[in-house]
Structures are given as C-alpha cells and as structure tokens.
Amino acid sequence: MITVNEVSKRYGSFLANDKVSVTAAAGELTVLLGPNGAGKSTLIKSICGLLRFTGEVSIDGLDNRSTEAKRILGYVPEMPVLYPLLTVGEHLEFIARAYRLDDWRPRADELLRRFELADKKAKLGRELSKGMQQKVSVCCALLPQPKAVVLDEPLVGLDPHGIRELKAMMADLRRDGCALLVSTHIIDSVEDDWDATYIMSGGKVAAKCRREAMPFGKTLEDVYFSITEVGADTPSNRHSGGTAGSGSPSEEEAQTWMS
Amino acid sequence: MDVLAYILLTSFKNSLRKLVRKPGKLVLYLIVLGAMVAVLVLSLFTKANLEEVIPLPFFTGIMFLFVAFFLCVSVIQGLSSGSAIFEMQDVNLLFTAPVDSRKILLYGIVRILKTAFFASFFILFNSNTLVLFGIDVSGLFLVFVAFLLSVLVDTIATLVIYCTTNGRPARKRAVRVLLLMMFLPLAVQAFILYGQGTDMMAFIGALTASPYLGFIPVAGWTAAGLSAAFSGDGGGCLLYFGLDVLLGLALTAFILFTNPDYYEDVLVATETAYERTRAAAEGNISYAERPSRSVRVAHTGITGLGARAFLGKHLREDFRQSRLGLLGTASLIVVACALMAAFFIRDLAIVIQILMWAQIFLIGTGRGLKELYSHYIYLVPEPPFTKVVWSNLEITLRTLVEGVLIFGLGGLLAQADALTMVLCIAIYTLFAFLLLGANYVIIRFTGANVTAGILILVYMVEVLLLMAPGLALGFGALALTGSGFMFGLVLAVWELVAGAACFALSRGVLHNCDMPVIRLEK
Numbered sequence: 001m002i003t004v005n006e007v008s009k010r011y012g013s014f015l016a017n018d019k020v021s022v023t024a025a026a027g028e029l030t031v032l033l034g035p036n037g038a039g040k041s042t043l044i045k046s047i048c049g050l051l052r053f054t055g056e057v058s059i060d061g062l063d064n065r066s067t068e069a070k071r072i073l074g075y076v077p078e079m080p081v082l083y084p085l086l087t088v089g090e091h092l093e094f095i096a097r098a099y100r101l102d103d104w105r106p107r108a109d110e111l112l113r114r115f116e117l118a119d120k121k122a123k124l125g126r127e128l129s130k131g132m133q134q135k136v137s138v139c140c141a142l143l144p145q146p147k148a149v150v151l152d153e154p155l156v157g158l159d160p161h162g163i164r165e166l167k168a169m170m171a172d173l174r175r176d177g178c179a180l181l182v183s184t185h186i187i188d189s190v191e192d193d194w195d196a197t198y199i200m201s202g203g204k205v206a207a208k209c210r211r212e213a214m215p216f217g218k219t220l221e222d223v224y225f226s227i228t229e230v231g232a233d234t235p236s237n238r239h240s241g242g243t244a245g246s247g248s249p250s251e252e253e254a255q256t257w258m259s
Numbered sequence: 260m261d262v263l264a265y266i267l268l269t270s271f272k273n274s275l276r277k278l279v280r281k282p283g284k285l286v287l288y289l290i291v292l293g294a295m296v297a298v299l300v301l302s303l304f305t306k307a308n309l310e311e312v313i314p315l316p317f318f319t320g321i322m323f324l325f326v327a328f329f330l331c332v333s334v335i336q337g338l339s340s341g342s343a344i345f346e347m348q349d350v351n352l353l354f355t356a357p358v359d360s361r362k363i364l365l366y367g368i369v370r371i372l373k374t375a376f377f378a379s380f381f382i383l384f385n386s387n388t389l390v391l392f393g394i395d396v397s398g399l400f401l402v403f404v405a406f407l408l409s410v411l412v413d414t415i416a417t418l419v420i421y422c423t424t425n426g427r428p429a430r431k432r433a434v435r436v437l438l439l440m441m442f443l444p445l446a447v448q449a450f451i452l453y454g455q456g457t458d459m460m461a462f463i464g465a466l467t468a469s470p471y472l473g474f475i476p477v478a479g480w481t482a483a484g485l486s487a488a489f490s491g492d493g494g495g496c497l498l499y500f501g502l503d504v505l506l507g508l509a510l511t512a513f514i515l516f517t518n519p520d521y522y523e524d525v526l527v528a529t530e531t532a533y534e535r536t537r538a539a540a541e542g543n544i545s546y547a548e549r550p551s552r553s554v555r556v557a558h559t560g561i562t563g564l565g566a567r568a569f570l571g572k573h574l575r576e577d578f579r580q581s582r583l584g585l586l587g588t589a590s591l592i593v594v595a596c597a598l599m600a601a602f603f604i605r606d607l608a609i610v611i612q613i614l615m616w617a618q619i620f621l622i623g624t625g626r627g628l629k630e631l632y633s634h635y636i637y638l639v640p641e642p643p644f645t646k647v648v649w650s651n652l653e654i655t656l657r658t659l660v661e662g663v664l665i666f667g668l669g670g671l672l673a674q675a676d677a678l679t680m681v682l683c684i685a686i687y688t689l690f691a692f693l694l695l696g697a698n699y700v701i702i703r704f705t706g707a708n709v710t711a712g713i714l715i716l717v718y719m720v721e722v723l724l725l726m727a728p729g730l731a732l733g734f735g736a737l738a739l740t741g742s743g744f745m746f747g748l749v750l751a752v753w754e755l756v757a758g759a760a761c762f763a764l765s766r767g768v769l770h771n772c773d774m775p776v777i778r779l780e781k
C-alpha cells in the first residue's frame with residue numbers, strides 16, 4: 001500500500017535519509033523505530049508530500065503527490081497543529097469539505113465520541129490541551145476513511161484513555177485492511193500488534209523484521225537494542241561528504257528477519 | 260567569575276563564534292551595515308542639495324507620536340501578559356539556582372538593553388530623512404540613544420505594571436485612567452487649537468512647545484529632550500533625558516526593593532513567549548500568533564467544497580477574530596490612518612505611496628501564506644495551484660475592501676475624481692497580488708530555509724526589482740503623455756503582469772518544496 005523506494009533527503013550537507021526503502025502493506029501495522037535523529041520524521045514527512053526528496057513514494061500504486069494518493073492517505077503529525085480560531089467541530093467540517101466527503105457527520109460524531117471529544121465540539125482549537133489537540137488531529141486524519149495512515153509518535157501527549165482508544169482504533173483500521181505506518185519510541189505500545197518493523201539508524205534502514213520471522217523468544221525491544229547500541233551513530237556523523245557515517249549500516253549490511 | 264557575568268560573556272562569545280561558523284548571518288550584518296553607510300553617504304548629498312529644512316517642531320511631533328505608540332503598547336502589554344525579559348532557560352536554570360533574585364533582575368535588564376539596541380537600530384537607517392529636518396550624523400546617534408532609552412524604560416514599566424496590577428482589576432482600571440490622564444491635557448489643547456482654525460505650522464508648533472508635552476513621561480520627555488538638544492538648549496536636554504533615566508532607575512528600584520519575589524510575575528510572560536516561539540518553530544504558526552483576548556463562539560460552520568473550503572475557513576476565522584470580518588483591527592487602523600492622511604494631505608498619490616510601503620510588511624498578515632506552514636494545505640486532495648488561489652482570496656478581498664474604503668471615502672475627502680479613486684483601488688489591490696506572488700516565489704526557491712532576517716532582506720530586494728520596471732514604464736508614460744493617470748494605469752497593469760508571472764513561477768510551491776518552518780534564530 002505504502003511503498004517507499006530508495007528515498008533520500010538532504011538538508012544542505014546533512015543527509016537525513018539515505019536511500020531508504022520501506023513497505024507498509026494493507027491490513028498491516030508497520031513500525032518505524034530508531035533513536036532520536038535517525039530520520040524517521042523526515043521519512044514520514046517525505047511520504048506525506050511535505051518534503052522534497054529523491055526516490056519514489058507511492059500510495060496504493062499512485063504517486064504520493066497526486067490528488068488521488070492524497071485522497072486515500074491520512075497523516076497524524078508528531079505535534080498537533082490546530083487552527084486556534086476554529087472549533088473542534090469546524091476542524092472536522094473543514095476536512096470533510098476540503099476532501100468533499102458525503103455523509104460525514106455520523107462518522108465525525110463517532111470519532112469524537114471514541115476520543116471523548118463529543119462535549120468539546122464547540123471548543124476552540126486554542127482552548128484545548130496538547131493531548132486533546134492530538135486527539136482532534138487523529139480525528140481529522142481518520143475522518144476521510146483513508147486506506148493508508150501515517151502516524152508520527154501518535155501516543156505522545158495522550159492520556160491513558162486516549163492511548164487505549166487510539167490503539168483500539170489502529171487495531172480496527174488494520175482489521176479493515178488499512179495500511180498503518182507508525183513511528184514511535186514507545187516500543188511497548190506496538191509490541192502486541194506489529195506486523196513489520198523497520199529500525200532506522202543514521203538515516204538508513206538498519207534492520208527489517210517481520211513478526212513471523214522473529215526467532216523464538218526474541219522481542220522487538222531485543223532487536224532494537226541489538227541494532228541501535230552497536231556501532232552507535234549520531235546525526236553529526238552524517239554531515240558532508242554525501243554518504244552516511246561509518247556507524248551506519250549499508251542496505252546490504254542491514255539485518256533482516258524477513259519471511 | 261560571577262555566574263551571571265559568565266552567562267552574559269559566554270553568550271556573547273558564542274554568538275561571535277556562530278557568526279564565523281554561519282557566514283550567511285555575517286554577510287547579512289555586513290549588508291545591513293553597508294546599507295546604513297550608504298544611507299549616511301546619501302544624506303550628505305541630500306544635505307548639500309537641500310534648499311530648505313523642515314521646521315524642527317514637525318520632527319518633535321513625529322518623535323512624540325512614535326515613542327507614545329511604543330509607550331501605549333508597553334502599558335497594554337503590562338496590563339495583559341507582562342514583558343518577557345527572561346527566557347525559559349533563565350527560568351529553569353537561574354531561578355532555581357542559589358543566586359540573589361535582585362541580581363537576576365539586573366541581569367534581565369542588561370538583556371533588555373540588548374533587545375532595545377536591536378529594536379532601535381532602524382533609527383540609524385533614517386539619516387537621509389533626519390537631514391530634511393537639519394539633523395546631522397551626531398544628531399542621528401542622539402536620536403538613536405534617546406529611542407533606545409525610551410524602549411528600555413518602557414520595558415521596565417511593563418514589568419512594574421504587570422507586577423502591580425496582575426489579578427487586580429481595580430488597579431488595571433487605575434493604570435488605564437492614568438495613561439489617559441497623561442495625554443488628556445495635550446489632547447484638549449490640540450482640540451481647542453483645531454477648533455480655532457489654527458494653520459498646520461502654528462498647530463504643530465504650539466503643541467510641541469506645549470508644557471503639557473513635558474508632563475507625559477517617556478514619550479513627552481524623549482520628544483522634548485531631543486527638541487531641546489537640537490535647539491541648543493543643553494539644560495532642557497539634560498532635564499528631560501535625566502527624567503527618563505530617573506524613571507527607569509526608580510522603576511527598577513521599585514521592583515528590587517518591594518517585590519524581590521517577582522519570579523511568578525515574569526513566569527507567565529516568559530512561558531507565553533516561549534510557547535509561541537516553539538509553536539512557530541514546530542509549524543504551528545497560527546498558535547504562535549494567537550490573540551490573547553477571549554473569543555466568543557456565536558456562529559459556527561464553514562462554507563465551500565474542495566479548495567474553496569480554505570476561503571470558507573479563513574472567513575470564519577476572520578469573523579471570529581473581529582465582528583467586522585474581513586476588516587480586522589489592523590485593517591481598521593490602516594483605513595483610519597489613511598483617511599486622516601487623505602484629509603490632511605489631500606493628495607491620493609502621496610497616500611497610496613505610504614500605503615504601498617506599509618503593504619510590503621502587512622501582506623504577511625493574510626491567512627493564505629500562513630497555511631504553507633502547516634500540513635493541511637499539502638494533504639488536501641485538490642490541485643495545488645487551486646489551493647494556492649483559494650487560500651489567498653481572503654487577503655485579496657480584504658485589500659479590495661480596504662481600498663474601496665480608503666480611496667472611496669479618502670477620495671471624497673481629498674476631492675479626487677472618480678477615475679482616480681478607481682485607479683488607486685486597482686493599484687492598491689494589485690500590489691497586494693504582486694506581493695503575494697513575490698512571497699510564493701521566495702518560498703518556492705528558498706523553501707524558506709533561511710533565517711527570518713535573510714528572508715526579509717531577499718523579499719525586500721525582490722520587491723524592489725519587481726517594481727522597478729513598472730515604475731520605469733510608468734514614468735515613461737508620464738513623460739510621454741504628461742498624465743498622472745497614465746502613470747498609475749501603467750503601474751497597475753505592470754503589477755497584474757508581474758504578479759501573474761510570480762504565481763506562474765511558483766506553481767509548484769505545494770509540490771516541489773519542503774514545508775517551510777519559521778526559523779527564529781537570535
């Protein structure tokens with residue numbers, strides 16, 4: 001569903017993503033893990049068409065910058081960005097109108113109910129706490145019923161109910177055949193449901209794993225630390241020269257536990 | 260070494276090191292310095308060719324209005340959120356450290372001095388204007404120091420007002436009344452003089468020489484001090500500037516000796532400023548600029564489908580921010596000032612020139628350009644150019660409404676003919692169109708991935724380059740036909756053509772460039 005092929009992104013002399021290839025299949029939860037500065041958020045922004053990059057990104061076979069691809073893609077940014085002068089209800093109405101959705105109100109009400117926002121419908125964006133803003137942000141992303149959803153650190157700032165509800169929502173989406181690509185630092189939050197994981201380090205994919213191919217008894221956390229704490233790489237290693245630092249694994253070197 | 264001296268010195272050293280490491284900023288400083296010297300040199304030529312200087316009272320009046328504006332803003336700020344003289348790192352590291360709070364306050368005031376220095380820097384670019392009043396280079400530096408002093412006192416006053424009125428509505432009312440009372444005698448005198456039909460020169464002369472001017476702290480003292488200095492009255496100069504200095508010292512002493520536990524008072528302003536800076540850097544530009552006053556939600560709902568929803572959303576936001584919708588507070592101020600100018604000057608050509616300068620800076624207040632800093636506009640499944648067009652209709656409509664009010668009513672006040680009014684409306688609106696296009700071109704080709712200072716500099720140069728051919732063609736038409744109308748017509752057509760070219764060049768702004776972020780480097 002989401003196919004990232006050899007994507008590279010440079011900020012001046014800093015190589016944030018170096019020929020990254022990732023696939024998030026329909027009906028699967030694909031996780032992006034990695035330390036701070038590994039290039040996860042850059043990759044996610046590239047997928048969502050917010051950054052210029054080299055390489056290819058397609059959503060259900062469509063170029064990610066096409067109108068058709070945008071129609072089936074949902075995005076939950078790391079920092080919720082709401083319009084301070086619009087109410088919660090108007091945020092959803094704006095999305096519904098911009099995406100030309102029909103009969104969207106029942107779904108909007110259902111989303112607001114699930115995230116305990118039904119009584120906040122008339123509240124302005126500026127009046128909400130960060131956690132509530134994050135919930136509205138999730139509702140906005142899910143309202144158009146996208147076939148693929150990209151979530152960047154979605155659980156940060158949410159209260160326990162919000163976390164439970166979002167995890168349940170992700171499980172529902174996965175069951176309904178939606179492709180989910182989630183970037184997170186909280187490995188526990190995806191340990192139960194993940195299907196595929198890409199561990200990023202130094203702007204590259206350091207390891208790819210599929211749940212069914214994991215050695216018995218090995219957890220995602222074990223894999224993560226075995227990758228990220230060997231040959232430690234820092235963003236500063238990636239300045240100038242056009243290639244990743246010596247600590248970054250090459251595509252060939254990347255460890256795989258793929259079926 | 261004392262911890263506060265260490266922070267100040269180390270910060271200074273690090274900022275110098277950063278200049279070397281980031282030569283772009285150094286180049287910007289050199290360009291600014293070069294421009295300042297160029298204006299200074301230009302002022303020498305202006306001085307040599309000057310036949311008659313503008314009487315000093317005009318300068319005193321302008322300075323008074325200018326400093327009074329900053330004073331009022333400071334008082335209003337003191338009555339709302341206070342002044343951010345500290346930064347979050349000070350709050351987190353210094354406030355909790357075993358350092359005397361009085362010393363920390365003095366450190367804060369030294370930091371304000373740095374801010375005040377940069378805030379006053381623009382004065383140094385006005386040497387060519389000051390020459391028109393007969394003020395030379397040494398006078399220019401005196402104006403700079405006087406303005407810097409006024410900004411410093413204003414900031415300390417903001418802090419004192421916040422500390423003494425926070426959570427006390429009666430005191431807040433008292434401060435408002437006091438502010439009004441300070442200006443009232445001068446306003447009454449102005450009203451009486453106007454009623455007597457006094458001519459402009461005598462009117463301004465009488466007001467700037469009025470003893471009531473000297474009763475107004477900071478604004479009146481600064482203006483009167485400068486006036487005394489340029490009139491050769493050393494005693495008056497020392498008296499008024501001395502009063503400014505004494506007021507600043509008294510306010511500082513007031514905080515030091517009456518409210519050493521001021522941390523809580525500065526915390527709100529510091530946190531608010533920090534949150535806004537962080538929000539802007541994270542792309543939440545609307546949050547960063549959110550107004551502090553409460554907003555009443557009366558009507559709800561958005562109109563428009565697809566990309567049109569952006570216009571519907573912007574109109575809803577406008578009406579929520581101001582009951583007059585498109586005409587917000589900033590627009591009303593622009594319209595009121597322009598109408599006053601039209602009434603006094605009675606020449607729409609001069610009014611439109613002033614307005615076009617203001618437009619260069621005010622165009623960024625439109626909601627369309629701000630959309631580029633958050634993800635929604637990139638993700639909405641509509642053709643990118645359509646989204647750009649619909650998201651900028653709000654500012655275009657607003658400019659058109661402003662133009663109709665300014666040049667319709669202003670035209671009547673200035674007794675201009677209908678054709679001139681229509682032409683002025685067209686020039687004013689199309690200039691906004693051109694400026695929007697210029698902004699998109701910059702974002703398209705730089706990705707806004709430069710510091711705010713460089714961005715503004717590039718923008719200013721771009722606008723000058725874009726307008727130069729239009730002005731040249733306009734002057735050509737004027738020379739050929741001798742008609743001011745033809746000059747305006749050619750200029751309006753040029754604005755349309757150049758604006759359209761800019762939009763065509765920046766077509767891919769939502770496709771081919773990174774979502775910009777606000778870079779607020781200090």
